[in-house]
Amino acid sequence: MGRVQGDSSRSSNHDTATRKKLDQRLPQAPTDTMVSAALVQKMGHPPLEFSDCYLDSPEFRETLKCYELELERTSKFLKELIKDGNSVITAIKGYSVAVQRFSQTLSGFQFAFIGDSLTDDEINIAESFQEFAGLLQEVEHDRMMLVQNASDLLIKPLEKFRKEQIGVTKDKRKKFEKESEKYYSQLDKHLNLSAKKKESQLQEADELLDKERVNFYESSVEYVYQIHQVQDRKKFDVVEPVLAFLHSILTLNNLTVEMTQDFMPYKQELQLSLQNTRNHYESTREEMEELMKRMKHPSQICKMHNFIPMEGYLYCQEKWALGVSWVKYYCKYHKEGRLLVMVPCEQKTTTKQGPTQLTLKSCIRRKTESIDKRFCFDVETNERNTPVTFQALSEGDRKLWMEAMDGKEPIYHSPIHKQAEMELNEVGFKFVRKCINYVETKGLTQEGVYRTVGSNIQVQKLLNAFFDPTNPGDVDLHSSDWDVKTITSALKFYLRSLSEPLMTYSLHRDLMCAAKSDNLDFRLSEIHSLTYKLPEKNREMLEMLIKHLVSVCSHSDENLMTPSNMAVIFGPTLMRAKEETVAAMLDIKFQNIVVEILIEEYKKIFSCLPEDSTAPPNAENGQDDSSISDVSVSPVPLQRTKPVNCPPMIPKEPPPRQALMPRPTNRLDRHSDADSGKVDDARQRPDPSSAANGESGVYVSRVPSFQGRRPPPKGTSINREGDSDGLTRTRSTEKPAICRPPVRPPEPPSRYLATRKSPRVQPAARARPHPMLPLKQSFLGMPPGKCDEYVQKPFLCLRSSLS
Structure with missing residues (x-):
């Protein structure tokens, strides 16, 4: 008796431990359906044998009930799946419509710029919203195709399976239950017949029972067969539509990744344009603020x-x-x-x-x-x-x-102290040569050379000592009293303090017109020609200075001073308008372009006399009549069109303004390493020999439309998978490539080869099958069986201010 109780106790403890383990594995409040599903996953349903239909045992009925519960669970699951699938499709459609509206808003905006001409960077920015809209529209075009096919991919197959397969099974079940009820009812009646009945009545009853038994057996076998069919078919008829729908979504994501990779080079070039434009803004903001403050005092205008x-x-x-x-x-x-x-x-x-x-x-x-x-x-x-x-x-x-008006009566001047001006004489040449020798000896690799500013006191001390009338030029720059920042600041201040800028007032207008030209060949040749119209001393000084700047820029890997950044410093130093106006401030960016071309094309400009200038762009429509295919540019260059109603602004010609005494102020090149940041290594000087055909040697990295990189060509119909169903894709608008100013860095690496060193058309320029087209075709013709990092944040490079 004790032994039985002990066994019973151990059995109870074992049951308790087993129950705790099950409680830990299962949710706290499992439903019958969840328990049934867990048991099914663990051990599965017992098979339904056709022979069991004839026996119709309680075990058979219990097994049949398990299948019926599974059938109900599947039907409920399909209803929820169809409902949620419709919600997903509706959400995708709504998102796509919202993005298309967003892209239409972008494409409908046009930038309004100040001035009579735009730099190539400003044109890039003006065209950017059109490019953004084109990218979004292309992505949403594919997304809408997914939405249009989603019902055929997911909803209709699931509805068909639920109605045809599960619905037929439910009909078979009703028939089985009806025949079962008739058979067992007839069997009860048959067994209740008295043995005293007539033989004919008994025989008729036997025949009727046999008939009901056959009907019952037939309905039972057909029901079991249909259950097996549903259980087997749902393994692929339910999974396959979901797989196709998921495949189409992932294919769309892959296509989006492909478009993102195609968009990457354009994005990086646009970021360089934004960085360059930000630099121009920073370089003119302080000047414009001071001009505004001076204009608040009208009594000082005459001064x-x-x-x-x-x-x-x-x-x-x-x-x-x-x-x-x-x-x-x-x-x-x-x-x-x-x-x-x-x-x-x-x-x-x-x-x-x-x-x-x-x-x-x-x-x-x-x-x-x-x-x-x-x-x-x-x-x-x-x-x-x-x-x-x-x-x-x-x-x-x-x-x-x-x-x-040259009035005859005396003019009462307010006392103005005319300060001495720097002159372009032998002492000035000696000063510039000494500064250049010092910088090339000790400062070529110093980070931010010419951008960082020296002490105002030291700069004034150096200038006063060197230009002392009693003993001019008797200063040893290699002594410990002077550092690189002081030398470079003094050199810039000397050039700014000349009575007339180094590139003269008389040529300022022509140089500005050349920088604003759309024809890149004319831009270079005109600047080349105008350089030789400078006075002899001016040209000699300019050649010596530009040669030095080329040497400094050749070490841009270490000093971070590329030709573009150096031009921001020396543009307003070597060139300036006669009068300080807002229009003159806005033209500083074109002064920088002139100096940038002088640095990049130093050998061509100063090694030979200029040839006859090419014809400027057509003045009527502002378009470039000459071909620029000889210049190393991206395919399909932009033909800029200036507004007909906006005549070019003619610079005014006031008397030469009085230069100031060489006295450094706090505004002298307010650049610091902390504010300036570092220049992207991509903005390095390219090899001039890489210019196409080796003629002009102008290197221009014009920003091509990212859509131009994506085959097939615009308006071309391509069969995506051989003889299979093709998709004709035609772009609604053909976007020209976006221009960039001359001497810009080469385009970032692209997945499509586009070498600049050979003038002939490369095979990469032709259409080739897109690597994702087979995937795309598989879902468009259904049913089927680290990007580059962002260019670093724009670096703020403030130019030297106009004194």
């Missing part, structure tokens, strides 16, 4: 410069029969032709009056006691017999007008 032509508001005395009236005019005086243009500004006039032009003979200040108005002066003209009396806005304004 800064003289406007040519002189313009502003004047009140003109007009005599009538009933008296005298003063009429407000906006006047503009052209000193070259002594022409005074008067535009009426009265707001109450009903008819619009045209401007009045008068040719000036003389200008005389009006005596104070001769008129009751202040600030008046008389002008004698060829068109009128009597002098015309004008009233200025203030005493200072009257002095400006009389200075511009």
Whole structure:
């Protein structure tokens, strides 16, 4: 008895331990369906034998019930799967529509730039939204094709299986249950018949029972067969549509990766354009702020410069029969032709009056006691017999007008201390040579050379010592008193302090026009030609300086000073407009392009005399008539078109502005290593020999549209898989390649070969099958059986400021 109790106790403990293990494995509150599914996965359903249909045993019925529960679970699963699949398809469709709207908004925006011409970097930026929209539209085109096929891939096959296979099984089940009920009902009646019945009645009852038994057996066998069919077919009829749908989604992701890789070179080139534009912005921001501050004090305008032509508001005395009236005019005086243009500004006039032009003979200040108005002066003209009396806005304004018109009365100047100017003489040449020798000896590999700034006190001390009239040039730069930053800052300040910039005021307009030209060959040849129009001393100094800058840029791997960055420093140092205006500030970026070309094309420009300049772009439409195929550019260069309604701005020609005494200020090249950052190694000087055909030698890395890198060519129909169903893809709009300024770094590596060293067309330029096209075709014709890192953040390279 004790032994039995012990066994019972051990059995109870074992059951408890087993139950705890099961509790740990199963969820805390499992449902019957989950328990059944877990048991099925662990041990599976027992097979249904056809022979068991005839026995119709309780075990057979229990097994049949397990299959029926599995069938119900499968039917419920398919309903939820179809519902969730429709939700996914609807969400994808809604997302695609939203992205397409976003791309349409991008493509509908046009940048408005200031000025009469754009740099190639600005054109890249202006075209960027079109490229972004093109990429998004191409991705969403493939996504919408996925959505259109998703119903055929996923929903319809699942619906078909649920209705045809599970639905038929349910019909067989109803028939089986009906025949089973009839058979057992008939069997009960048959067994209740009395043995005293007639033989004919008993025989008829036996035949009826046999008939019901046959019908029951047939329905039972057919039901079991159908159950087996559903269980076997759902293994592929349910999984295969889900696999096809998942395959199409992953294929779309693969296509997106392919497009991303094609987009990468364009993205990197665009980031370089953004970096370059940011550098230009930083280089002009301080200058514009100081100009704004000076313009807040109109009394100081006369100290800064003289406007040519002189313009502003004047009140003109007009005599009538009933008296005298003063009429407000906006006047503009052209000193070259002594022409005074008067535009009426009265707001109450009903008819619009045209401007009045008068040719000036003389200008005389009006005596104070001769008129009751202040600030008046008389002008004698060829068109009128009597002098015309004008009233200025203030005493200072009257002095400006009389200075511009060469007034006969004395002009009361505010005391202006004219400071000595630097001259381009032998002492200046000696100073520049010594600075260059020092930098090439000790500073070629110093990071940020010419970008970092020396001490203002040390720079002033060096300049005063070297340009001392008593003993000019007697300074040893190799002494311990001077460092590289002081030497480079003094050199830049000397060049900025020349009475006239090194590249002269007279050639400034032509150099700007050359830099703004769309024709790259003309751009180089015109700058080449204009360089030889400089005075002999200016050209000698320019050649010596540019040769030195080429030497510095050749070590850009160490000093991080590429030609582009060096041009930002020396553009406003070697060139400047006569007057400091906002328009002149906006043209600094083109000054930088001129200096960049001088550095990159030093050997070509200074080793031989210029040839005849090529014809400039057509002035009517702004397009480049000459072919630039000889220049190393990306395929399909952009043909820029300037607005017809915007005539080019003609720079004004005021008298030469007075240069300042060499006195360094705090604004001297405000660059620091912390603010500047490092230049991307990609912006290195390319080999000039890589220019196509070896003619002009201008290297231009123009940004090609990323879509131009993706075969097939635009408007071309390609069969994706041989003779299988092909897909014709035609682009709605053909985008030209985006231009970049000259002397830019080569394009980042692309998956498609595009060498620049051979002028002939490479096979990579032709259409070739896309590596992902078979995958794409497999889901479009269904049903079927580290990107490059971002270019580092833009480095802020502030140029030297205009003093």
